[in-house]
Amino acid sequence: xxxxxxRKILCIGAGYVGGPTMAVIANQCPEYKVTVVDVxxxxxxxxxxxxxxxxxxxxxxxxxxxxxxxxxxxxxxxxHIAEADIIFVAVNTPTKTFGEGAGxxxxxxxxxxxxxxxxxxxxxxxxxxxxxxLPVRSAEALTTILHSGRNSVRFEVLSNPEFMxxxxxxxxxxxxxxxxxGSMDTPTGLAARDELIRLxxxxxxxERIITTNLWSSELSKLVANAFLAxxxxxxxxxxxxxxxTEADVQEVARxxxxxxxxxxxxxxxxxxxxxxxxxxxxxxxxxLCEHFQLNEVARFWEQVIAINDYQxxxxxxxxxxSQFTTLVGKKVAVFGFAFKPDTGDTRDAPAIPICRxxxxxxxxLTITDPHAIDxxxxxxxxxxxxxxxxxxxxxxxxxxxxxxxxxxxxxxxQFLDLDYEKIFDSMEQPASLFDGRNHLDHQALFxxxxxxxxxxxxxxxxx
Ligand code: NAD
Ligand code: UDX
Numbered sequence: 171x172x173x174x175x176x177r178k179i180l181c182i183g184a185g186y187v188g189g190p191t192m193a194v195i196a197n198q199c200p201e202y203k204v205t206v207v208d209v210x211x212x213x214x215x216x217x218x219x220x221x222x223x224x225x226x227x228x229x230x231x232x233x234x235x236x237x238x239x240x241x242x243x244x245x246x247x248x249x250h251i252a253e254a255d256i257i258f259v260a261v262n263t264p265t266k267t268f269g270e271g272a273g274x275x276x277x278x279x280x281x282x283x284x285x286x287x288x289x290x291x292x293x294x295x296x297x298x299x300x301x302x303x304l305p306v307r308s309a310e311a312l313t314t315i316l317h318s319g320r321n322s323v324r325f326e327v328l329s330n331p332e333f334m335x336x337x338x339x340x341x342x343x344x345x346x347x348x349x350x351x352g353s354m355d356t357p358t359g360l361a362a363r364d365e366l367i368r369l370x371x372x373x374x375x376x377e378r379i380i381t382t383n384l385w386s387s388e389l390s391k392l393v394a395n396a397f398l399a400x401x402x403x404x405x406x407x408x409x410x411x412x413x414x415t416e417a418d419v420q421e422v423a424r425x426x427x428x429x430x431x432x433x434x435x436x437x438x439x440x441x442x443x444x445x446x447x448x449x450x451x452x453x454x455x456x457x458l459c460e461h462f463q464l465n466e467v468a469r470f471w472e473q474v475i476a477i478n479d480y481q482x483x484x485x486x487x488x489x490x491x492s493q494f495t496t497l498v499g500k501k502v503a504v505f506g507f508a509f510k511p512d513t514g515d516t517r518d519a520p521a522i523p524i525c526r527x528x529x530x531x532x533x534x535l536t537i538t539d540p541h542a543i544d545x546x547x548x549x550x551x552x553x554x555x556x557x558x559x560x561x562x563x564x565x566x567x568x569x570x571x572x573x574x575x576x577x578x579x580x581x582x583x584q585f586l587d588l589d590y591e592k593i594f595d596s597m598e599q600p601a602s603l604f605d606g607r608n609h610l611d612h613q614a615l616f617x618x619x620x621x622x623x624x625x626x627x628x629x630x631x632x633x
Contacts, residue, residue, distance in 0.1 A: 352387020
């Protein structure tokens with residue numbers, strides 16, 4: 171049966187990137203055998219079960235359509251390396267927490283371990299594709315490790331960064347703005363590149379498949395994330411100015427975004443960006459700039475993160491001001507914990523520092539989120555020691571009952587459909603609502619009786 175496949179693809183790393191990307195490839199390319207391996211047995215078991223390890227709209231249907239046909243999940247890393255023609259590396263590359271570059275540089279230990287394992291288990295030539303986000307020139311290190319020792323197997327390393335966003339991963343992968351492939355400009359490098367183009371051409375229009383040299387491809391991924399995050403920090407910095415001048419940040423964003431050179435996307439002010447990528451990748455960019463002694467460039471990008479942290483700080487200070495500067499013993503309902511809607515992911519979610527600050531003020535927090543309560547529980551474990559109290563509620567009405575304030579942190583659409591009259595009646599008075607994502611109808615909430623504090627615009631407060 172296996173012999174009938176045109177090529178065997180392996181993906182090392184069954185996380186947010188590896189799982190969904192391979193599910194899409196397996197659906198689009200039935201003639202390819204796609205196997206996803208991981209060292210994490212529990213994760214692989216979940217991929218093989220009806221309860222997948224990550225929540226992503228459309229993912230389950232796609233996995234169930236092809237699992238066991240041409241999509242497989244396994245922990246047998248070595249055996250699948252041996253049979254693969256093309257190996258995608260989608261392992262995690264977190265910020266280093268120790269030693270040289272701690273807090274900034276990418277921790278490449280998982281990449282290196284993977285490279286060594288590929289080398290040890292390969293007896294046929296292979297294409298190795300960097301799917302993880304990596305510092306520029308990582309392919310050089312990868313090539314060196316893969317070709318070290320006496321092995322005569324040849325590896326061609328390509329860079330093919332992933333641009334999908336969580337919550338829309340399937341849509342982003344099935345209809346990408348672009349697919350980027352970096353390769354060496356050698357006959358074998360170009361042949362490997364063409365092999366990857368052939369794969370993506372099964373469903374991506376050819377003009378959307380961009381090719382560059384390896385280093386441009388690696389760097390473009392860091393730069394794309396830095397530019398996106400920079401837009402958010404830009405509008406968030408203006409939100410601060412709006413709050414002190416009675417301008418409205420959404421009106422400003424609309425006026426500015428109408429300029430076709432600027433464009434309307436990614437100009438939503440809020441409590442700041444979260445997720446596993448933006449902070450990590452900008453820190454990595456800063457580290458690279460410092461490494462090459464480009465200190466002015468490093469300081470420039472560092473500010474994107476400084477404004478993001480400032481945004482949380484401002485939000486908390488605004489809450490405190492409206493609560494007569496004390497939250498001691500007051501119930502505060504936190505609506506949304508995931509770093510964005512349609513995902514259960516809470517990595518670097520702004521809700522984490524916000525809750526930490528509220529607990530330090532000795533508030534009683536009740537957190538509600540449609541998909542992230544379990545993660546929230548883990549993220550906040552032990553933080554009651556700061557002085558506050560912590561509880562979780564699947565039901566937003568229960569979360570809000572008896573609260574002095576609601577803090578909306580994640581713009582889940584479920585929060586649009588709630589009966590806010592009922593919520594208002596169940597709260598302590600005066601009841602405040604802080605809309606950290608400008609998600610709700612502020613005038614309607616004010617008319618119900620709430621004191622409403624949108625982000626980047628004047629508060630609507632009953633005297
Ligand atoms: P993740 O932590 O969800 O998954 C990585 C997986 O790799 C883990 O399950 C881990 O067990 C596995 N792994 C680590 N070392 C291994 C090894 N030696 N052998 C086998 N498996 C191993 O990470 P993720 O969010 O999928 O991100 C992966 C990469 O993709 C990162 O570089 C990230 O920056 C990048 N990226 C992430 C996103 C995103 O939205 N999450 C988007 C684009 C790019
Ligand atoms: C991001 C990139 O968009 C994606 O291309 C890359 O591959 C991985 O990193 P992701 O982090 O999954 O994707 O989600 P994204 O939609 O970019 O949102 C990131 C954060 O920015 C969220 O916390 C979101 O709430 C915030 N955001 C986004 C804003 O605050 N304002 C906006 O206008 C847009």
